[in-house]
Amino acid sequence: MSLTTKLVRLIRADGPLTVEAFMRLCLHDPEFGYYATRPRLGAEGDFVTAPLVSQMFGELIGLWAVDAWTRLGQPAPFRLVEMGPGDGTLMSDLMRAARVVPTFRASAELWLVETSDPLIERQRERLAVHGPGWAGSLAKVPAGAPLVLVANELLDCLPARQFVRTETGWAERRVGLGDGDALMFGLAPAPNGFAPPPGLEDLPAGSLVEVSPAQEALGAEVGARIAADGGVALFLDYGRGRPEAGDTLQALRAHRKVDLLTSAGEADLTVHADFPAFAAAARGAGAQTTAIAGQGDFLRALGLDLRTAALAKAHPGQAEMIERQHHRLTDPTEMGTLFKVVCVHQPGLEVAGFAE
Numbered sequence: 312m313s314l315t316t317k318l319v320r321l322i323r324a325d326g327p328l329t330v331e332a333f334m335r336l337c338l339h340d341p342e343f344g345y346y347a348t349r350p351r352l353g354a355e356g357d358f359v360t361a362p363l364v365s366q367m368f369g370e371l372i373g374l375w376a377v378d379a380w381t382r383l384g385q386p387a388p389f390r391l392v393e394m395g396p397g398d399g400t401l402m403s404d405l406m407r408a409a410r411v412v413p414t415f416r417a418s419a420e421l422w423l424v425e426t427s428d429p430l431i432e433r434q435r436e437r438l439a440v441h442g443p444g445w446a447g448s449l450a451k452v453p454a455g456a457p458l459v460l461v462a463n464e465l466l467d468c469l470p471a472r473q474f475v476r477t478e479t480g481w482a483e484r485r486v487g488l489g490d491g492d493a494l495m496f497g498l499a500p501a502p503n504g505f506a507p508p509p510g511l512e513d514l515p516a517g518s519l520v521e522v523s524p525a526q527e528a529l530g531a532e533v534g535a536r537i538a539a540d541g542g543v544a545l546f547l548d549y550g551r552g553r554p555e556a557g558d559t560l561q562a563l564r565a566h567r568k569v570d571l572l573t574s575a576g577e578a579d580l581t582v583h584a585d586f587p588a589f590a591a592a593a594r595g596a597g598a599q600t601t602a603i604a605g606q607g608d609f610l611r612a613l614g615l616d617l618r619t620a621a622l623a624k625a626h627p628g629q630a631e632m633i634e635r636q637h638h639r640l641t642d643p644t645e646m647g648t649l650f651k652v653v654c655v656h657q658p659g660l661e662v663a664g665f666a667e
Contacts, residue, residue, distance in 0.1 A: 313343060313575075313576070314336070314337065314340055314342075314343035314344070314575045314576030314577075315494065315573075315575045315576075317336075317340070317342070317343065318333070318336065318486075318494065318575055319488065319492050319494070321336075322486070322487055322488050322494075323488070326487075327485035327486055327487035327488075327497060327499060328485060328486045328487075329472055329483065329485055329486075330470070330471065330472055330473045330484055330485070330486065330560065331470040331471060331472045331523075331524070331525070332470075333470075333486045333575075334470035334471070334560075334580050334582075335470050336575075337571075337575050337576055337578075337580050338468060338470075338579075338580055339426065340576065343575075343576040344576055345576055345577070345578065345579055345580070346426065346427040346429075346430070346468075347426075347427060347428070347429075348429070348576070349429070349576075349577070350427055350429055350430055350579075352397055352398050358563050358566060358579055359566070360397060360401075360463060360464050361463060361464075361547070361606070361640060361646060361650070362397070362400040362401035362404060362463065363398075363400055364636055364639050364640055364646075365633075365636035365637070365639075365640060366404050367615060367618050367619065367622065367633075367636065367637070367640070368401070368404070368610070368640060369400060369401045369402075369403070369404025369405050369407075369408070370404050370405075370407065370408040370618070371408075371610055371613045371614065371615060371618065372401065372404075372405055372408075372461055372463075372545070373404060373405035373406065373407070373408030373409045374408050374409075374411075374613065374614075375545065375613055375662075375663055375664060376391070376405060376409065376415075376459050376461065376545075377408075377409050377411070377412050377415045378662075378663050379459055379543045379545075379656075379662055379663070380415055380418075380459050381412075382660060382661065382662065383457055383459075383541065383542065383543070383657075383660070385414065385415075385418065386418065386456065386457045386541075387414075387417075387418035388418055388419070388420050388456050389418055389419060389420070389456050389457045389458070389459055389542065390419075390420050390422055390452055390453070390456050390457070390458050390459070390460075390542075391419040391420065391421050391422070391459050391460075392421075392422045392423075392424060392449070392452055392458055392459070392460040392461075393405075393422075393423055393424070393460070393461050393462065394424040394449065394460065394461075394462040394465050395424070395425070395462055395463070395464065395465035395468065396423045396424075396425060396430075396434055397430065397434075397463075397464075398430065398433040398434065398437065399423075399433060399434040399436075399437035399438045400437070401461070401463055402421070402423070402434075402437075402438055402441075402443075403437050403438060405461070406421075406438075406441055416441075419459075420444070420453075420456070421438075421441050421442065421443040421444065422443065422444050422445070422446055422452045422453075423438070423443050423444070423445050423446070424445075424446050424447070424448060424449055424451075424452065425445055425446075425447075426447050426448075431445060449529075449532055449533065449536065450532070454536070454539070454540055455540065456540060457540055457541040457542035457657075458536060458537060458540060458541070458542030458543065458544060459542055459543055460533070460542065460543070460544035460545065461544075461545045461547075462544070462545070462546050462547070462548075463547045463548070464547070464548050464549070465546070465548065466523075466526050466529070466546060466548045466550065466584035466585075466586075466589060467548050467549060467550060467581040467582060467583065467584050468579075468580075468581060469523055469525035469526045469529065470523065470525055470582070471521040471522060471523035471525075471526070471560070471582045471585075472484075472521070472522050472523070472524070473519055473520070473521050473558065473560065474501055474505065474507065474519065474520050474521075474522065475498060475517070475518070475519050476507075476514050476515065476516050476517065476518045476519075476520075477498070477516055477517075478516045480501070481501040481505055481507065482498040482499060482500060482501055483498065483499050483500070483501045483502070483505075484496055484497075484498060484519070485497055485498070485499050486572070493572075494572040494573070494575070495572065496572070507520050507522075508520060508522065508554045508585075508587075508588065509554060510553075510554040511554055511555075511556055514556055518556045519556060519557065519558045520556050521557075521558070521559060521560075521582055521583070521585070522585075522588075523582065523585055523588070526584065526585050526588060526589050526592075527585075527588050527589060527591075527592040528592070529589070529592075530588070530589035530590065530591070530592030530593040530596075530655070531592040531593065531595060531596045532596075533593055533596075533598070533655050534592065534593030534594065534595065534596030534597060534598035534655055535596040535597060535598075537593075537597075537598045537655055537656065537657050538596060538597030538598050538657070538658075539597075541657045542656070542657060543654055543655070543656045543657070543660065543662055544654065544655040544656070545652065545653075545654050546584075546586075546589070546652070546653055546654075546655070547606060547609075547650060547651070547652045548584040548586075548650065548651065549583060549584065549646070549649045549650045549651070550583035550584025550585060550586055550649075550651060551583050551584070551585055551586060551587065552586055552587070552603045552605075552651050553587060554587060559581075559582050559583040560580070560581075560582050561580070561581060561582075562574050562578040562579065562580050563578055563579045563581070564577060564578040564579070584651070586603045586651055586653055587603070589653070590603065590653050590655070593655040597658075598655045598656065598657065598658070599655075599656055599657070599658050599659075599660075600653055600654065600655050600656070601653055601654045601656070601662060601665040602653075602665055603651050603652070603653045604651065604652045604653070604664065604665055605647055605648045605650070605651055605652075606640065606641070606646055606647055606648075606650035606651060606652055607640070607641035607642065607643065607646070607647025607648060607650075608647075609652040609664045609665070610640055610641055611641060612663070612664045612665075612666060613663065613664050615637065615640070615641065616637075619633055619634065619636075619637040652664070652665075
């Protein structure tokens with residue numbers, strides 16, 4: 312049996328699925344879900360993340376983490392947490408950069424929040440020397456100490472619901488069955504009490520908006536944890552810096568967009584991170600947040616230009632490649648603008664990289 316067969320049986324029994332439920336099953340079904348069975352990262356896989364583009368990314372995030380820990384008063388112990396750590400590349404580069412301050416690593420209790428068994432094995436191979444612990448959720452990371460948390464391309468994997476403005480009001484997009492039991496999109500009445508995101512109330516008919524309860528719930532959880540224990544949480548992802556309409560749901564396989572209805576469980580499904588809603592939820596739980604910055608501006612503020620020049624000078628034979636990596640991380644036509652950054656932090660703390 313395939314995931315598609317399982318979805319058909321589920322829809323026959325219970326009716327069309329919300330886009331949120333469809334995404335969750337495609338990514339995390341224990342038998343057939345993409346992350347549960349076949350996550351493929353890197354040039355030979357389905358997608359490439361910033362840590363895989365260049366070691367400079369993880370090194371700068373590492374130095375940012377050391378600086379944030381210093382601003383927190385160098386607590387010992389503290390929980391160094393990565394959510395959605397992929398194959399462990401970001402944390403490996405972060406820890407290497409953090410060697411400049413040995414007391415940071417000595418004070419850190421490393422936790423990796425991961426639900427994918429295949430990825431846990433890859434993380435174990437790469438990071439065993441650092442003695443990490445694994446948790447299936449942030450709630451399972453022991454409380455009682457400040458956090459220094461990083462998460463790169465996590466929010467985009469949290470499912471969203473989609474709503475369409477019709478001539479008669481709002482309807483919810485769902486996944487049902489068409490001819491021959493083929494999966495297809497349709498519309499159902501929006502649930503009672505649905506309201507579009509602020510600023511998107513008066514869209515014309517045919518407009519689509521996305522709402523992610525999962526992203527907002529994580530924002531509230533992170534905000535509450537930091538309000539209680541102190542610390543910082545840095546989130547980097549591609550997505551919206553302000554409320555916008557539009558369908559961003561996509562399936563990626565071998566670095567190409569594929570039909571998400573015919574590749575259930577076989578491709579990575581993502582939606583744009585809703586940074587304004589995520590940050591608002593964190594603030595509502597008692598934390599503070601920085602402004603939302605573009606990834607290019609953030610990395611340059613941390614010294615990426617200087618690091619690029621130093622690496623190119625030290626390795627002249629690789630200078631062209633290093634410049635290409637810099638371009639991909641920062642240029643507006645690549646990851647520099649679409650990818651954004653926000654920091655959730657304890658009240659009153661200033662963090663690097665977010666100057667107005």
